[in-house]
Amino acid sequence: MQISFHGAAGDVTGSCHLITCAGRRILIDCGMFQGGRELDAQNEDDFGFDPAAIDVLLLTHAHLDHCGRIPLLVKRGFQGEIVSTAATRDLARVVMLDAAHLQEEETRRNRRHGREDAEPLYDTMDALDSLDRFGRVATYTKPIQLFDGVRATFHDAGHILGSAIILLDLTEDGVSRRVLFSGDIGPRERPFLNPPSPPPSADIVVMESTYGDRDHRTLGDSVSEFWEAIADAHDRGGNVIIPTFALERAQELLFYLREGAAAGHIDSRVRVFLDSPMAISATQIYRRHAEAMRPDIGAMLRAGKDPFTLPGLQFTRDAADSMALNRIRGGAVIMAGSGMATGGRVRHHLRHTLSHADCSVIFVGFAAEGTLARIIIDGARSVKLFGDEVPVRARIHTINGFSAHAGRTDLLDWHRRAGSPARTFLVHGEAASAEALAGALKKTGSDVRRPTLHEAVDLA
Ligand code: ZN
Numbered sequence: 001m002q003i004s005f006h007g008a009a010g011d012v013t014g015s016c017h018l019i020t021c022a023g024r025r026i027l028i029d030c031g032m033f034q035g036g037r038e039l040d041a042q043n044e045d046d047f048g049f050d051p052a053a054i055d056v057l058l059l060t061h062a063h064l065d066h067c068g069r070i071p072l073l074v075k076r077g078f079q080g081e082i083v084s085t086a087a088t089r090d091l092a093r094v095v096m097l098d099a100a101h102l103q104e105e106e107t108r109r110n111r112r113h114g115r116e117d118a119e120p121l122y123d124t125m126d127a128l129d130s131l132d133r134f135g136r137v138a139t140y141t142k143p144i145q146l147f148d149g150v151r152a153t154f155h156d157a158g159h160i161l162g163s164a165i166i167l168l169d170l171t172e173d174g175v176s177r178r179v180l181f182s183g184d185i186g187p188r189e190r191p192f193l194n195p196p197s198p199p200p201s202a203d204i205v206v207m208e209s210t211y212g213d214r215d216h217r218t219l220g221d222s223v224s225e226f227w228e229a230i231a232d233a234h235d236r237g238g239n240v241i242i243p244t245f246a247l248e249r250a251q252e253l254l255f256y257l258r259e260g261a262a263a264g265h266i267d268s269r270v271r272v273f274l275d276s277p278m279a280i281s282a283t284q285i286y287r288r289h290a291e292a293m294r295p296d297i298g299a300m301l302r303a304g305k306d307p308f309t310l311p312g313l314q315f316t317r318d319a320a321d322s323m324a325l326n327r328i329r330g331g332a333v334i335m336a337g338s339g340m341a342t343g344g345r346v347r348h349h350l351r352h353t354l355s356h357a358d359c360s361v362i363f364v365g366f367a368a369e370g371t372l373a374r375i376i377i378d379g380a381r382s383v384k385l386f387g388d389e390v391p392v393r394a395r396i397h398t399i400n401g402f403s404a405h406a407g408r409t410d411l412l413d414w415h416r417r418a419g420s421p422a423r424t425f426l427v428h429g430e431a432a433s434a435e436a437l438a439g440a441l442k443k444t445g446s447d448v449r450r451p452t453l454h455e456a457v458d459l460a
Contacts, residue, residue, distance in 0.1 A: 001459040002021075002457065003017060003457050003459055004018045004455065004457070005018075005455050006018060006047055006453065006454060007029075007030075008208075008428040009427055009451045009452055010451075011033075012065070013032065013034040013039065013065040014031050014032060014034075014039075014042070015066045016028075016031060016047070021149060022148060022149035024147045024149075024150055025054045027058070028058050029058075029060055029066040029067070029183070030069045030070045031063070031064065031067060032065055032069055034064065034068075043068075044121060047069075048454040051078040052078065052079065054073070054080050055080045056082075056146055057082045058082075058152055058181075059088055060084075060157065060181065060183030061088055061162060061164065062087075070130045071096055071099075071100060074130045075126045080133070082135060083138055083146075083152065084137070084138060084164075085138050085140070086291075086292075087289040087291075088162035091162060091247060093131055094282055095278075098246075099127070100120070100124045100126065104120050138154040140155055140164070152168055152169075155199065156197040157185055157196050157197075160193075161193065161248065161251075162292050165181065165182055165183055165185070172460065173460075177459050179202060180200065180205045180418055182208050183208070184210070185414055186405070187405065187407065189219040191252050192251075192252075192297040194294050199414055199418040204422070205424050206425045207411070207415065207426055208411075209428060209438075210405045212411060212429055212434055213432055213435075217400055217401035218401060219402070222399050223256055225397070226260075226399055227256070227260040229362050229399070230266045230333060231266050232395070233358075234266065234267055234270060234331065236358045236360075236395075237330045237331070238330050238358030238359035238394070239332045239333070240361070240362060241349045241362070241394075243337070244279070244337060244364060245339035246276050248404055249365055250276065250282065251279075254313070258308070261311075268310070268311060269311065270312050270331070270333055271312040271314070271328075271332045272333045273314050273335065274314070274315050274316070275322050275336040275345050275349070276336050276344070277317050279337065319345075322336075326349065334349055339373070340365075341371060341372035342372060342373075347372070350372070350376075351385040351386060351390055354392050354394050355390055356393060356394055360396075361395070361397070363398045364402050377398050408436070411437060412441070420444045420445065420446060423446065423447045424447065424448045425449055426438055426448060426449070426450050
């Protein structure tokens with residue numbers, strides 16, 4: 001009985017953990033490494049195991065850093081079954097197809113620039129082949145007997161739609177172990193998801209540590225701040241640009257806009273454009289998964305009411321419609337990707353908006369060092385966009401309290417509720433936050449380790 005770590009080990013992205021038990025190989029997540037050239041290149045490396053030898057892949061949730069290498073796994077020979085919740089399966093389809101499309105585009109660009117041997121990491125066919133590998137659907141709290149000696153139970157992680165914590169009950173040669181994978185754990189307060197389920201008790205936990213060193217602001221303050229920023233821009237007559245992630249954050253913002261309009265915090269006639277094909281597809285999936293929402297929101301959906309709409313909402317799928325938005329001189333709220341403004345349609349909107357003092361840009365998510373979002377947030381007087389130097393005269397808002405991750409206090413509480421497991425492996429966190437969390441968890445008597453990439457540890 002063994003565990004090995006093939007991603008998110010000493011880092012945040014690329015989640016991929018392998019359990020070997022009773023002659024079977026079980027993979028938990030197969031995510032993309034993200035964030036800069038060096039990490040991008042790491043995706044092409046050997047997995048550290050033979051994809052063809054994996055029997056089953058359990059997927060915690062549909063974020064790219066958890067599912068993004070699945071098409072590569074299939075391309076390199078994986079023929080096993082993928083097990084996930086229904087919502088995760090539907091969202092992963094959109095995420096993997098989008099990733100394949102982006103890689104094909106980049107390959108075409110590279111070939112045009114003389115790199116004729118450029119190849120995509122995987123293509124649309126590989127992503128489609130991956131969809132064929134999805135088999136049994138996991139329901140929260142219902143155990144699935146995968147093999148003799150291997151049973152998996154998914155619990156609600158409250159992180160994004162369909163997200164799960166996975167408990168593995170393992171038995172080999174008379175030795176039994178309960179291994180709990182946290183996936184990504186959500187915060188307690190969510191607009192339409194349930195808070196994370198109390199974790200089952202376990203002997204061994206593999207736990208995320210993204211915010212192991214800090215707590216977030218309360219959600220209520222951030223929502224009020226968001227409504228104020230929208231109302232302020234409306235009063236000044238300009239447009240609002242919101243760089244946003246397509247999954248979860250876009251749906252959360254639609255949800256808050258609807259609530260704000262209903263409660264009179266913002267003008268109910270405000271024109272809102274969701275200018276992202278991927279966010280539009282994701283929103284349609286959200287509407288189909290009442291079972292994965294908080295009971296009151298699920299009931300709303302079942303009654304035919306849409307929690308993700310407001311009277312002035314328009315979806316712009318086509319590129320031509322997106323470009324037409326730049327002719328609107330005021331009163332529009334435009335949500336577009338990418339979330340950190342590193343690419344996508346939002347860069348066009350920023351070019352047309354940043355120099356106007358009556359406009360606003362609202363940042364609502366994490367912005368990594370070096371990204372355009374971060375440069376603007378840090379107060380740049382002008383930024384370079386499509387070869388032009390664009391002065392920043394628009395009002396810039398940064399709202400920090402929206403997070404899909406548990407903060408430090410909640411992570412510590414989660415570990416305690418899992419029965420303070422004897423062994424803890426900390427993954428999915430930068431060194432500083434993982435170290436800070438490790439320090440606190442060691443005081444509970446747990447043997448805490450931060451595994452390195454491809455490290456294998458005996459569990460028996
Ligand atoms: Zn995630």
